[in-house]
Amino acid sequence: MATGERCGALVHWGGRRGPCMTIEINGESHELPRDPRVTLLDFVREHLKMTGAKKGCDHGQCGACTMLVNGQRINSCLTLAVMHDGDSVTTIEGIGSPAAMAPLQEAFVKHDGYQCGYCTPGQICSATAMLQEIAAGWPSDATADPTDTPKLTREEVQERMSGNLCRCGAYANIVDAIMEVAEGEAA
Numbered sequence: 427m428a429t430g431e432r433c434g435a436l437v438h439w440g441g442r443r444g445p446c447m448t449i450e451i452n453g454e455s456h457e458l459p460r461d462p463r464v465t466l467l468d469f470v471r472e473h474l475k476m477t478g479a480k481k482g483c484d485h486g487q488c489g490a491c492t493m494l495v496n497g498q499r500i501n502s503c504l505t506l507a508v509m510h511d512g513d514s515v516t517t518i519e520g521i522g523s524p525a526a527m528a529p530l531q532e533a534f535v536k537h538d539g540y541q542c543g544y545c546t547p548g549q550i551c552s553a554t555a556m557l558q559e560i561a562a563g564w565p566s567d568a569t570a571d572p573t574d575t576p577k578l579t580r581e582e583v584q585e586r587m588s589g590n591l592c593r594c595g596a597y598a599n600i601v602d603a604i605m606e607v608a609e610g611e612a613a
């Protein structure tokens with residue numbers, strides 16, 4: 427079944443009957459939960475048992491739960507799974523694996539961009555989308571002239587990653603890792 431297609435069955439949605447809905451997670455289609463109160467984060471972690479994305483605050487304040495939805499980063503603790511019928515979601519499991527790491531994952535290892543690692547999946551998902559935002563010319567609060575193409579500076583990266591907290595304080599190394607990948611992509 428392709429993502430976004432109705433699966434044909436009528437299911438219960440909060441006491442009412444309606445068509446089942448689907449979501450694509452890392453390229454695989456899944457039926458969305460029938461309980462409309464389930465967040466996207468809980469759906470992925472508790473229902474699908476993909477535990478890469480972390481629950482830090484459950485209030486949209488730490489970024490540990492960051493996932494990409496249709497290529498854009500979001501806090502998955504702040505959105506309901508049923509709002510994502512037909513969407514394509516990428517979690518850290520879809521970005522790379524220990525056997526086939528993405529460049530950002532390799533750079534985090536190389537630069538010691540983590541200590542406990544709890545924030546790391548969110549940092550890497552966020553950085554993945556953030557580099558695309560810079561490439562697309564989206565300005566940030568650190569962009570001196572919002573009408574100009576944003577420059578790839580540490581200040582830009584720090585500002586754009588400010589929604590991802592690291593309780594271990596590995597920030598300097600996280601920025602080093604991101605800058606190495608960004609400069610490699612820009613070269």
Ligand code: FES
Nearest residue numbers: 482484486489503
């Ligand atoms: S767990 Fe979602 S922002 Fe903290």
Ligand code: FES
Nearest residue numbers: 541543592593594
């Ligand atoms: S590495 Fe521990 S919270 Fe960031």
